[in-house]
Amino acid sequence: MPVDVVLGLQWGDEGKGKIVDFLAPDYDVVARFQGGPNAGHTLYVNGQKLVLHSIPSGVLHERPLNLIGNGVVLDPAQFHHEVMHLAALGIDLHRNVLVSERAHLILPTHRLLDAASEQRKGTGRIGSTLRGISPAYTDKYARNGLRVGDIRFPDFQSRYESLRDRHLKQLNDADTAELNQQEAAWWQGIDTLRSFRLVAGEYFLNEVLSAGKSVLAEGAQGTMLDVDFGTYPYVTSSHTIAGGACTGLGIPPSAVRSVFGVIKAYCTRVGSGPFPTELDDTLGNRLREAGQEYGATTGRPRRCGWLDLVAVRYAALLSGVSQLMVTKADVLSGFDPLSICVAYEWNGRQTTEFPFDPVRQQPQPVYHTIPGWHLGKNEKGNDCLYAFLDLIARHVGVPVSHVSTGPERNQLIPLPA
Numbered sequence: 268m269p270v271d272v273v274l275g276l277q278w279g280d281e282g283k284g285k286i287v288d289f290l291a292p293d294y295d296v297v298a299r300f301q302g303g304p305n306a307g308h309t310l311y312v313n314g315q316k317l318v319l320h321s322i323p324s325g326v327l328h329e330r331p332l333n334l335i336g337n338g339v340v341l342d343p344a345q346f347h348h349e350v351m352h353l354a355a356l357g358i359d360l361h362r363n364v365l366v367s368e369r370a371h372l373i374l375p376t377h378r379l380l381d382a383a384s385e386q387r388k389g390t391g392r393i394g395s396t397l398r399g400i401s402p403a404y405t406d407k408y409a410r411n412g413l414r415v416g417d418i419r420f421p422d423f424q425s426r427y428e429s430l431r432d433r434h435l436k437q438l439n440d441a442d443t444a445e446l447n448q449q450e451a452a453w454w455q456g457i458d459t460l461r462s463f464r465l466v467a468g469e470y471f472l473n474e475v476l477s478a479g480k481s482v483l484a485e486g487a488q489g490t491m492l493d494v495d496f497g498t499y500p501y502v503t504s505s506h507t508i509a510g511g512a513c514t515g516l517g518i519p520p521s522a523v524r525s526v527f528g529v530i531k532a533y534c535t536r537v538g539s540g541p542f543p544t545e546l547d548d549t550l551g552n553r554l555r556e557a558g559q560e561y562g563a564t565t566g567r568p569r570r571c572g573w574l575d576l577v578a579v580r581y582a583a584l585l586s587g588v589s590q591l592m593v594t595k596a597d598v599l600s601g602f603d604p605l606s607i608c609v610a611y612e613w614n615g616r617q618t619t620e621f622p623f624d625p626v627r628q629q630p631q632p633v634y635h636t637i638p639g640w641h642l643g644k645n646e647k648g649n650d651c652l653y654a655f656l657d658l659i660a661r662h663v664g665v666p667v668s669h670v671s672t673g674p675e676r677n678q679l680i681p682l683p684a
C-alpha cells in the first residue's frame with residue numbers, strides 16, 4: 268500500500284511533469300497535493316508539447332486515476348480551459364480525473380487581489396504568477412474560503428457573492444473592469460466542475476491504499492518555494508515538501524515509501540528573491556537559450572545559474588528524499604568547464620547549511636569545477652556526465668536513480684544502483 272512522492276528540490280520547473288508522466292503507468296492513482304494553476308507541468312508526447320496547470324500529470328495513461336487533492340487551490344475557469352484543450356486532443360478527463368471536495372476555489376477576485384498586492388509591494392514584489400494563489404490560500408487559512416464541495420449546495424451563489432463583495436471592498440479603486448467577463452468564464456468552469464466526480468479524497472485514497480494499490484503524489488513548484496522552508500518571503504503559499512503530501516491528500520506519513528527528488532542539472536528561478544548561484548551574464552543567457560528557460564505558465568524568462576548543492580542537500584533533508592532524478596543534462600552539453608556550488612561563504616564563515624535570511628545576508632557560492640560533457644545525438648552520455656552525477660550523489664548523500672537527456676519519455680536513463 269505505498270505512496271511515493273515526486274517533488275522538486277529547487278525553485279520549481281525541475282521537470283516534474285515529465286517524471287510523473289514516466290512513472291504514472293506503475294501506479295493506480297496520481298494525486299496532486301498542493302499549489303494551483305501557478306504550476307506548469309510540461310509533457311512531450313510524440314514531439315507534441317502539452318502544459319498542465321491544475322490537472323495531475325498521469326492523465327495521458329490508461330492505468331492511473333488522477334486526483335486533484337484537498338491541498339490544491341483550483342480555478343474553475345482554468346480547469347475548464349484545460350478540460351477543453353485536452354478534449355480537443357481526444358482526451359476525455361471525465362474518465363480518469365477526480366476532484367477532492369475539500370480543495371479550495373480560486374475566485375476571479377483572488378486574481379485581482381494578487382495583482383493589487385504585487386503592485387503595492389513595488390520593488391519588493393514577489394514576482395507572483397498572478398494566478399490568485401496567495402489570496403486563495405489566505406482565505407483558506409482565514410477560514411473564509413469556498414471549497415469545491417460547496418458548489419453542490421443551493422446557497423453557493425450567495426456565498427460566492429458575499430466573498431466576492433468582501434474582496435471588492437478590499438480592492439478599493441483597483442481595476443475591476445474585466446470582472447464581469449471573468450465571472451462568466453468562472454461560472455462556466457463551475458458547470459464543468461459539476462460534471463466531474465467530486466470525492467472525499469482522503470477516504471478515496473485510504474481505501475485505495477487498504478486495497479493494496481499504489482499512489483504517486485505529485486508536487487508542484489519546488490522546495491525552495493515552500494512557505495516555511497523556502498526563501499521567505501519570496502515563496503509560494505503552500506507546503507511543497509513531502510510533508511505537504513500528507514496534509515494535501517489526507518494520507519498518513521506512515522504510508523509514504525519513497526520520495527523522488529527532481530533536480531535540474533543547473534538551476535533556474537522565475538520571479539524575485541535570492542538565487543545564490545545566479546549567472547547574471549552571457550553564460551546565464553546562454554543557459555536560458557540552451558534550456559529554453561521561459562515560464563510554462565507566464566512565459567517569463569527564467570533566471571539561470573549553476574547547480575546549487577547546498578539548496579539541494581537542504582531540500583533532500585526536509586523531505587527524506589530517497590533518490591534523485593536529474594533532468595536536462597543535455598542542456599549542459601558543451602558547457603565546459605562546469606561549476607557546481609558545494610558550500611556558501613556566509614556571514615564570515617563557510618557553511619553547507621542553507622541560511623535563515625539569504626535576502627539580507629547574501630551567501631556567496633563556493634564552487635567545485637569539473638570538466639563538462641559533449642553529448643552526441645542519441646548518445647547515452649559519457650564519463651564526465653557520470654562524474655557529475657557521482658559528485659551530486661556524494662554531496663547530497665542520496666543516490667541518483669535517473670538522468671534525463673531530452674524532453675521525450677524515452678530520454679530518461681536509469682542508472683545502476
Ligand code: IMP
Pocket residue numbers: 278279280305306307393394395396397398400401487488492501502503504537538539
Ligand atoms: P505565486 O505562487 O504565483 O504567488 O508565486 C510566488 C513565487 O513562486 C513567484 O516567484 C513565482 O514565480 C514562483 N512560482 C510559483 N509557481 C511556480 C512554478 O510552478 N514554477 C516556478 N516558480 C513558481
